[in-house]
Amino acid sequence: MERRIPVKKELYMESLQKHFRNSPDLVNKTFTFNRQTIVIHFINYQVNKDQLERDLLPPLTNAKKPWTMESLKNAIPLSSSEEIKDFSSLARELIHGGVSVYIVGYEEVVVFTLPKQDHRALNRAETESLVFGPQIAFTESLMTNLNVVRWRLDTDDLTVEKFLVGERIQSEVRVIYLKSLANEENVQTMKQRIEDIVIDEIEDSTVLNQLIEDSSSTVFPQLITTELPDRFCNSIAKGRVGVLVDKSPTAIIGPMTLFNFFESTEDTYMRWNIGTFIRMLRFLSMVISIVLTPMYVAALTYHYEIIPSSLLVSLGQSRATVPFPPVLEALLLEILIELLREAGARLPTKVGQTMGIVGGIVLGQAAVQAGFTSNILVIIIALSALASFTAPSYMMGSAIRIIRFPMIILAGAWGLIGIVFALSFLVIHLLRQKSLGRPYLAPIYPFEASALRGTIFRLPFQKNAKRPSYVMPKDESRFDKKRAGTKRDRSSP
């Protein structure tokens, strides 16, 4: 229901004061000149005062003849001027850094937006740190982020659509994709899911991510959250759909597959053979991280036959004084590692460094010497913890650390049978997952050999002229493979 702006000056000022509940921050100034009374309102800290005093007040007060609505809008050298008739939208504009100019006798108000926003400058990436390649990370400001994205994706094909999410406190959300490339269905799914959200407020883009994910019961993330503009833009250039949320430095990209979570942008910047090696290392470390500790528990509880005889003596001797069964021992140490990680993350950086020493040397060494755990298990646990930290996605790393616990318990209860059961369960679970309705385990299932060269391996770019087909881009061909493969200077005999 629209509420009209009062025509009487006293009523106008009173109703604004009342709307802001006599806030001391609502500044009003009344100017009278040229036989005309002008009232301006703004919120003290929301307005860029320098600009206000330089660009708005001098032309306003130095006028030779009385102001009209038209002249106010056109003669003041500010780009953002708006005529507002509705009282509640006036109030909203004031919150967003507007300066309202009210001429007594008019039914409308002209609002100039001179917002002041303090936010940090573009900075180096912290959570997804890179050795080389572009270093900047997104900030909390949506405008800055959009600016970076526009700058990186220099094409008018880039489509940005605006949404508002939240019933009580609204957040601005932008869906970003390449019109000529992104699959219509993916874009629609993303847009529809954002539109369908029913919630009072979203705290951050990670919350939005959880709201639009396909399955909320799984531990595996289905959409990638990243703070790296290069990763975000590369994905969009492959035909994926991206989402930016105001006030959040993390962007969301989809659809994704399990294997995308083990890709780092650095693989792309490295030479292809080194990139492939590092990517393989990450897959290996995932397997190590999941399987190694349960294998230890299973072998020492049930299957002493499978232990290599050269390892048997050292294993047995290290276990001889441990008072717990292997499953408890392993769980204890796993929890210890999790405690260390959590404590290290919560503590201030300066104190955090001592955590490593306390945990690694004091606790580890003392636990072994006291006969609390076997030193071989300490190695295994440390190795699998280390392996889980190699996942480039923090979400995926956490997921892998979590699924280790049921694996260890199953290994302790059923031995190798338990491990196989857990692994089968895991595979079935992953097969059922979807990301924006697209299969999560592609290109392994549904199998597509040509997509392997960009996902699991990292072949030279000349050899990989296709965009990943499981993203279903409108155009799969990246470039002409034949022309890309030849270098003119070398082709002449």
Added chain:
Amino acid sequence: MKKIFLVLLLLLVCNGCVPKSYIEQLGIITAIGYDQAEEDQVKGTMVIFQFDPTATASSQVVSAVADTSKGIRFRANRQTSHRLVSGQVRLLLFENKLAEKGVMRYMDTLSRDAKITDMGFLSVSDVPTEKLLKSGISEDAPNTGNYIQRLIEKSIHQEMIPNVELTSFIHHYYDVGIDPVLPLLSTQEEKTMIKGLALFQNDRFVQTLSEEDIIFLLLLKKDLKDAELQLQLPNEALQNYYKKRSINPATDGELHVSLNEVETDLSIQTKKNDPVSPSVHLKMEARLLEITKDIDLKQRKAIRKLEDEIAKGIEERLSLVVNQLKEEKVDPVGFGKEYNEKHRTNRITEESWRDQISQLDVSFDVEVKLLRYGISE
């Protein structure tokens, strides 16, 4: 949801039914020796790992007398606080007296017990196995059983003895026309060594093949990849090729040659309806490592002559070995098996072959090629 709870409940409840074997509570047997005891009983000696972080010796040896091989373990369980398990048995020893009576009654349980690996090694010992396993000398291995296992493993790998895993023994035992062999162990100043090869008639140990002859049996048994071979040749065989100005006069002393990197290609031909006269064709490539006389190796002819002499020498030794086999009526080479594989008429049987072995008339044709010999000035 109901299903998941059911699975979890099942997991929790059934957990108690799975027998647990915590490694530190086990006495893990790594080697078993069987000796002849009185009144048809067997005495078993077991080397078990003992996990004590303070003790220097990480294993102990226990013995028990019983009627069956599983009975031994049962009896020996009374001598240790650990539960004896046989999942890590890698070595099985038989005393020669026991082996002469036949080892199959012990093999049966070993091959049927799924916990015991089929890749474990078998051996015969001409001293009581208890003495062998209790002798303290084990080099860097944790115990004597482990030492013997490594010794045999290395010997097989270096092609010094044939494969003596449990599976190949059983295989050769049940195959018609081939007999199993096992290494014969002995002690020399308390230390275990391979003394020769025990030849078996079915499952009975009948005769020993001396250590020098093992390689010649191996030549007949399989294609070698990288073996070593020592051979004595007639003293004057190469007298035309002695170096003119030799530093040491080469006229006296015996002529020995030492070959390594021996690679052979064996083919045994059998004639139809005639299982007892196979012909062996052996192609050998080798490197001349050592020769005790000063031969002028630069002469092409000298090498040809040397190759011929080596071939002749090998043929002689091969026929000596086969003669020994004929005397004992054993066929570890598998001449009978070879015939049965090729021909469908007049096939040999388990019973008939034993008598036919002594009629064997094997012809040999050995080709030797020296690939590298080196030249000294």
